[in-house]
Amino acid sequence: MGGPASLVFAPPNNCEHVGADIVSAAEAILVDLENRYSRYIDTSLISLINERAGSKTPTVLDPETHGLLDFCSHLYRESDGLFDPTAGVLNQAWDFKRNQIPSDRVIETILPRVGWDKVSIDEAGITLQAPHSELDLGGVVKEYAADKVAALLRKTGVTKAIIELAGDIVTLGVKFDGQPWRVGVTDPNAPTQTALSVALTDACIATSGSSQRFIEINGQRYSHFLNPKTGHPVEGCFSVSVIADSCLIAGGLATIACLMGATKGKTWLASSGLPWLIIEENQWTGPISDHYSSEQSTEAPQRNVPSPR
Amino acid sequence: MGVIRPSYSENKGLMINKNTPLTRRLSVALASIPLYQNAQADAPPAFTEVGIRYSNYSEDALPDSKVIFGSRNRYDIDVTQLWFETPIGGSWSVAMDIQNDSMSGASPWFVGTNVDGQPGVIMSGASIYDNRVEVGVTTRYFWADGNAGFNISNSREDDYEARSMSFDLAWNSDNNSRTWTASLSSSNDTVEPVKENIPVFIDREELETQSAYFGVSQVLSSTAIARIGLGYTVSDGYLSDPYKLNDSRPDTHDRFTLDGGYRRYFIEQRGALQLNYRYYSDDWGTDSHTGEIAWYQEIKQHSLKPYIRYYRQSRADFFQTTADLSLPFFADDYRLSEYGATTIGIQGFFQLGEWRFEAQLERYETNPSGGIGTNKSAPAVVDFWRGTIGATWRFD
Numbered sequence: 005m006g007g008p009a010s011l012v013f014a015p016p017n018n019c020e021h022v023g024a025d026i027v028s029a030a031e032a033i034l035v036d037l038e039n040r041y042s043r044y045i046d047t048s049l050i051s052l053i054n055e056r057a058g059s060k061t062p063t064v065l066d067p068e069t070h071g072l073l074d075f076c077s078h079l080y081r082e083s084d085g086l087f088d089p090t091a092g093v094l095n096q097a098w099d100f101k102r103n104q105i106p107s108d109r110v111i112e113t114i115l116p117r118v119g120w121d122k123v124s125i126d127e128a129g130i131t132l133q134a135p136h137s138e139l140d141l142g143g144v145v146k147e148y149a150a151d152k153v154a155a156l157l158r159k160t161g162v163t164k165a166i167i168e169l170a171g172d173i174v175t176l177g178v179k180f181d182g183q184p185w186r187v188g189v190t191d192p193n194a195p196t197q198t199a200l201s202v203a204l205t206d207a208c209i210a211t212s213g214s215s216q217r218f219i220e221i222n223g224q225r226y227s228h229f230l231n232p233k234t235g236h237p238v239e240g241c242f243s244v245s246v247i248a249d250s251c252l253i254a255g256g257l258a259t260i261a262c263l264m265g266a267t268k269g270k271t272w273l274a275s276s277g278l279p280w281l282i283i284e285e286n287q288w289t290g291p292i293s294d295h296y297s298s299e300q301s302t303e304a305p306q307r308n309v310p311s312p313r
Numbered sequence: 314m315g316v317i318r319p320s321y322s323e324n325k326g327l328m329i330n331k332n333t334p335l336t337r338r339l340s341v342a343l344a345s346i347p348l349y350q351n352a353q354a355d356a357p358p359a360f361t362e363v364g365i366r367y368s369n370y371s372e373d374a375l376p377d378s379k380v381i382f383g384s385r386n387r388y389d390i391d392v393t394q395l396w397f398e399t400p401i402g403g404s405w406s407v408a409m410d411i412q413n414d415s416m417s418g419a420s421p422w423f424v425g426t427n428v429d430g431q432p433g434v435i436m437s438g439a440s441i442y443d444n445r446v447e448v449g450v451t452t453r454y455f456w457a458d459g460n461a462g463f464n465i466s467n468s469r470e471d472d473y474e475a476r477s478m479s480f481d482l483a484w485n486s487d488n489n490s491r492t493w494t495a496s497l498s499s500s501n502d503t504v505e506p507v508k509e510n511i512p513v514f515i516d517r518e519e520l521e522t523q524s525a526y527f528g529v530s531q532v533l534s535s536t537a538i539a540r541i542g543l544g545y546t547v548s549d550g551y552l553s554d555p556y557k558l559n560d561s562r563p564d565t566h567d568r569f570t571l572d573g574g575y576r577r578y579f580i581e582q583r584g585a586l587q588l589n590y591r592y593y594s595d596d597w598g599t600d601s602h603t604g605e606i607a608w609y610q611e612i613k614q615h616s617l618k619p620y621i622r623y624y625r626q627s628r629a630d631f632f633q634t635t636a637d638l639s640l641p642f643f644a645d646d647y648r649l650s651e652y653g654a655t656t657i658g659i660q661g662f663f664q665l666g667e668w669r670f671e672a673q674l675e676r677y678e679t680n681p682s683g684g685i686g687t688n689k690s691a692p693a694v695v696d697f698w699r700g701t702i703g704a705t706w707r708f709d
Binding site: 067068070071072074075077078081082148151152155207247248249250252253256257275276277278279 | 329333334335336338339340342343345346347348349580583
């Protein structure tokens, strides 16, 4: 899923072999999700769906995949089409490492392959109607995986844990000393420094952003988030973090806010009722920074939300 | 340093508020994923809610041809409701409802025969004014798999007082796809008719009523849910209408209901189809069927619901268009006659920040020949308009 994973927990009754079994089960969950939803594994469900793009052959969906796609549909509607799981093909035109701007003709060639409205989901399964279009669940699977591992821990009786999957973090209960879990938010301008430490109990924090992947056009900095309607990068934020009791919701909101850009993203996140933080070049805004700007802890965080790539 | 918990924080600035339209919609979307279906535990409301609602109920005047004597004008009722609900700790909520009904107008006193031999209504004469105040308090306890509530209420008007209590219980199956509900209620009513415009023949009477309901709702898919329920009510005491001249009803009344519903959400349309059906039968010989179809349409954070309801019933065994006083029981009350009725309405909810506004308008029209059975309808069936406006404020 494109990043490191870590799991810290106390096994029930401090039983080591139970702890080892839980770790194995958590690994199995991640491997299973990777095998089914990775675009880079030829035998994955997503690869099969993408292979059939443009044909009229539907791919049968299991309830879990159906539910995830249904959730994507909600995010698509909530974002007025900005969150689009078919937008990944636009990355074929943009090379952020080389700061290369594609021609309009190249983008216009790819745009017809983009559009969640060209995806049909019914009782028979899913069909990508546009030839050569691609489904990419990268915007939700990592967050979903974190929630799924957390559900496994709860089911096995674990009450204190912190799970991190490449920057998306779920906490269960409190730390072993009875204090809240502490999650550091890295300063995108100084990626080795923790700028803010958030205390979490039974909550999740997800972060999206483009502090390390961006492009400059005429001196203007653009994020690696691409507008699926225009095919061009949006003037994104350095990073957006959202706290919720589901990592999937937190991640979805953070990604959409990045796609909306800072101004619109702030208004929209304010309507969510959830704590959020938007980091622009020299500006930190949102309820999280408002709350923590006046009280910095001296205690080191258990985990850092890394600078988004 | 503040501790962030779902729905709760020592620091309000960092509270996870799941009651905004956006988070509510996303939480509903999560429920279509099997992983989260177990996580939707029952919980007290996250906010304190205060609301006010005003309704006007206005019956059409009777046509001249149906009235033998008295005013053609019928009831006009202004209803004002105030309520609030607030969470207490992590597992309890308390709610209070206050309702005031202000009623004026005339009602049919009895049915006679006019010079052409056709039935016509003799109205109650001068306009009646009455005021009813009802106060109810509900406490509710929530746990992971369900909730239980206890309600007491008192309703008082010039000539009638009702005291009631009820207990209800809802619990969810292990995978949260099924919810069972049950309720029991009991009321004790006292009627002391006001002797003003028309003669009445009782001073004070009592009525005891007990009800039980059992229902189940089942999630059928990520976008569909169905429910079914059975209800039983028994009353014992004075059940006649003291303000009607020819009204003598049995002193017991057993009622049975079977109701069902189906909801299906259409993702692309952002709307839901709602179908409801209710069957009613009692030991007075009345059967009725109610069918309703509604379309709930989301429009951004607002919603609009047009609906149509069709109702038809058979008459009570002792109903006659003109009461037959030689029988043990008799009545000419239009509510006990056979008739059909159609209601057409539209309801809208408008969300503006922490405020939610509502408006509703409905038209109810009776068709005397639309009932079940032989043609024994009443001349004074009712048509009415009802309009409602309201506002709800939620805050933490």
